């Protein structure tokens with residue numbers, strides 16, 4: 211690795227003399243884009259203003275020396291979170307979600323436009339969301355808009371009001387107030403978003419394929435898996451690629467589960483279609499074969515698939531076909547998971563993993579010989595690039611001092627009652643994971659879970 215030797219201001223900072231920084235963090239393992247090594251990080255007014263080799267003796271109002279087992283990483287950016295407030299605040303809320311985020315090393319979330327009421331499909335609804343979030347943000351929060359039938363005229367206003375892009379569904383979303391688009395309607399909206407240089411993010415499962423799949427549900431996971439076949443994803447992804455190619459829009463495939471779609475996506479990327487793809491911790495860590503009978507905590511859409519599919523997704527990440535890993539944190543109340551019957555047909559679909567993402571992915575990566583730097587790139591730099599957040603997603607001069615301290619070799623056992631998200635249900639209960647987040651900093655301030663210092667962020671123009 212090489213070290214940087216720069217300061218944000220042109221002024222000579224004369225390391226070792228003046229008390230130039232509000233906070234200095236020193237450690238033998240500090241992760242910058244070039245690699246991990248012994249560095250000192252100087253922070254002023256919430257911004258990283260200096261990164262120097264360890265020994266430079268930067269002086270600050272507060273100086274923190276990392277323990278030998280600690281790595282300082284850039285805070286993660288999670289661009290796929292359903293906070294559900296207002297409207298379904300009993301499912302999740304801004305305070306609990308952002309406390310969970312901070313505890314997991316996530317310093318920026320972007321909230322999905324549905325499951326809250328009203329859904330974020332016009333600027334009035336966006337204002338309602340912001341009012342709900344404003345005083346209870348423990349990390350930074352941005353918002354996606356929604357593209358639904360009939361709101362094409364609202365997209366520009368929402369864009370101008372700072373949303374990072376627009377989500378649409380190609381089949382029933384699960385909530386009636388956020389209807390799906392027909393493929394032609396999606397193309398109309400894509401054309402509008404191409405004019406705005408915005409981004410269309412798509413829940414890509416084909417409605418007809420799901421409607422005609424077996425719907426013979428029981429408490430066996432296989433009954434649910436059969437109802438959401440890979441073809442539903444493959445067909446819908448092909449449609450997104452075709453319409454993205456035609457309109458020139460930036461398009462993003464949400465929560466990829468079907469590895470069968472990887473060659474299609476790789477080919478589209480080679481052809482210059484502006485398409486990006488995310489997958490989620492549950493598809494990379496869990497398998498259909500091991501879901502216990504009646505364990506509806508594992509139900510999500512698209513579904514967790516077989517072990518060989520999981521390995522193909524890891525391969526897709528490593529060869530660059532998949533761009534990033536985000537949570538799709540989508541909670542509900544414990545009652546809605548129908549744990550008493552364990553019926554995979556009626557239980558709400560969604561996995562809560564905002565607090566565990568880094569540990570889950572690091573545990574899986576390490577088993578496969580993938581370094582922590584790669585994990586952080588997938589979970590921080592890449593989602594920040596997707597949302598064009600130039601101040602996030604890296605530990606570098608000029609970026610916000612959003613940081614996490616991770617003990618990569620520490621292990622812990624998941625106890626759902628100790629997680630911060632609102633409803634104590636998780637498919638990871640009892641699982642042993644590596645990588646403990648010891649502290650999280652937002653703009654150079656340690657997040658304490660008491661004083662909400664997060665900001666509501668907008669698309670950079």
Ligand SMILES: [Zn+2]
Nearest residue numbers: 290322538540
């Ligand atoms: Zn989602």
